[in-house]
Amino acid sequence: MNQISSTENLLPWAPELTGEPIPPRPRVAPGPAAFLLLPLRLAWRQLRAEKSRLLAAMAGVMFACVLVFMQLGFRGALFDSATNMLGAMRADLFLMHPMTDASFRPEPLPRARAFQTLADPDVAVAVPIYLAQATWRNPETGRRRAVQLIGLDAEAGAVGFTGLAPLVEALKQPDTVAFDVRSRPEFGPIGQLFAERGPFQVQVGHREMRLVGLVEIGPSFGADGNVVLSETNFRRVFERRVSNTDLVALKLHEGADPRAVQARLRELLPGDVMVMTHAELVAHERAYWENGTPIGFIFVFGSLMGLVVGMVIVYQILFSDIASHISEYATLKAMGYSNGYLSRVVMSEAFILAIIGFIPGLLLSAWLYNWVGAATFLPLAMYPERAVTVFLMIFTMCAVAGLLAMRKLRDANPADMF
Amino acid sequence: MNPVELSGITFAYGEGALRREVLREVDLSISPGEIVLLTGPSGSGKTTLLTLIGALRAMQLGKARVLGQELAGASESDRVRLRGRIGFIFQNHNLLGFLTARQNVAMSLELHGGMSEAERLTRAGEMLAAVGLADHAEKPPSRLSGGQRQRVAVARALAGEPGLILADEPTAALDKVSGQEVVRLLRDLAKTRGVPILLVTHDPRILDIADRIVAMEDGRIVQPAKAA
Secondary structure, three states: OOOHHHHHHOOOOOHHHHOOOOOOOOOOOOOHHHHHHHHHHHHHHHHHHOHHHHHHHHHHHHHHHHHHHHHHHHHHHHHHHHOHHHHOEOOOEEEEOOOOOOOOOOOOEEOHHHHHHHHOOOEEEEEEEEEEEEEEEOOOOOOEEEEEEEEOOHHHOOEOOEOOHHHHHHHOOOOEEEEEOOOOHHHOOHHHHHHHHOOEEEEEOOEEEEEEEEEEOOOOOOOOOEEEEOHHHHHHHOOOOOOEEOEEEEEEOOOOOHHHHHHHHHHHOOOOOEEEEHHHHHHHHHHHHHHOOOHHHHHHHHHHHHHHHHHHHHHHHHHHHHHHOHHHHHHHHHOOOOHHHHHHHHHHHHHHHHHHHHHHHHHHHHHHHHHHHHHHOOOOOOOHHHHHHHHHHHHHHHHHHHHHHHHHHHHOOHHHHO | OOOEEEEEEEEEEOOHHHOEEEEEEEEEEEOOOOEEEEEOOOOOOHHHHHHHHOOOOOOOEEEEEEOOEEOOOOOHHHHHHHHOOEEEEOOOOOOOOOOOHHHHHHHHHHOOOOOOHHHHHHHHHHHHHHOOOHHHOOOOHHHOOHHHHHHHHHHHHHHOOOOEEEEEOOOOOOOHHHHHHHHHHHHHHHHHHOOOEEEEOOOHHHHHHOOEEEEEEOOEEOOOEEOO
8 A cells, every 4th residue: 555644654765755656556357246236335325315315216116016015905805805705615516607707697507417417426415506696684774785695505515604514504494594794894783783682683685584693705896795595595585496506516525536527527518517626616706807807907007007107206216316416427437437337326226216115115005905904894915925026016117217217327428527 | 658648639529511620630648657737728629638538538530548558449348447547537526425535535446356345445544644634534525625525536536546647627616725735735646656647727826736738729739848
């Protein structure tokens, strides 16, 4: 090291004293860590220096983040809740009319198909399930609202609704129903009333029935609430042809291969039924909401809008940051910093913004999920995969903003510095 | 070999009818450790010459060898690498406002590997001490006076052990006393290290630091004269 301040400590023939030129130290290229870490540090120091700008950028990213989380959350909740009821089915194969788009609006299929399947040696039980919407009178206000009726033989064990098992005997009685306690509150405080009074009279459709218990299924976009009742009681509410049913659940013998049985049943049965596994049934229902309605698109569109707005904000912030430091950037270029180095600084800024905007955005969204979930009864939950997806989206958003802002670096021309 | 060897440099801005030659057939060489002052009226082409030597602009005609690098036809990355070996001092200090004086000086060391962060900061501190700012190392530029800022810029230009220093009106924004202080400091530090300086100036108060004064007019060197 050659420093002026300590010349008195040098030997008499030191180059500092003789005026002889000091050979420059050998130049070494910076290491790979410096390649990314030094621009990152410079980016952070630059962002940190302008608190209000940093806060604005953070708020912008956070805004985009919350918007995307909410849109994806609603979208996921829609699809999750749409399959609440079908997802709780506990059977190996299902028969459904090929023209049934979604379970809230089923196309009837001949009930005889259920019994035809018993011809296959591997089919143990065939359970017809009846689906229809009727009205439910709120016992407190007297207002009526559409509710999903699920009529089936509860004893057959084809569905796994929580709380159904102890009600099997009670539901065999004439004019009895079980109510989904997770239904929307507009149906009345049924759970609370049941806890206070025990079984009480309710009106389903135009019929007086007796509420004998509570189950848990959950509302969906197609149905605000659910009522479970026996096959016979279902027909008491609805005058309809006894030869028709809406969905058939098949339970197979232990050790049977559902795929093989499915293939055999397709051979056996005429074209008025589809034979589906449980996964296919759920996917079919989901596909209706995803593709058959604009709802899926609306949420994707909403997410994209959030990302575009966030990108514009981040771009604006980065752009003005570069613009206000243009002479410093030009100086760095004159000092031998490459365009690539400065580009890495800008990209680092973008990534820092992505991270410091994402974290509060994630926390706020998690809180909103709880709050909105409680208010709408939609299953909104912060799944780790969703958090990763949104982070990647926000990251990409900031990267694009950074790439756009980087073009401004070209204006930093060191030749203009003189 | 001389750090700077120019021959037949011709440079023009614009094209066709708008073409305006600012440098015509300029020859100039600077020997090791020499301090050369470039003077002349504005528009005489001295700043353009400085930017060409500093590899900040692409060459048009002529040969220029700076610190062993031929600039005619040099690629952008060659020029960027050469700039890392030249110390620049601008009319405005152009320090990074969000860094302390010490960090600003250390910026010119970050381009060179083989030095740890602690070494860079120590080295930057020593350079600041050499320009008399040991007590101001941790201040941001906004809390330094104009003369102090320009001294930080001098420290920054010298910290990377450049083979050549190019300065453009380093005293223009300073009062007489601090201007002279900065220039003397620059001269003393450069002389100790044997670094040649090419300094563009209008300022008659600092002509006495030069080994040689080169005057330019209308894109030509008119009077290469030894300083008194």
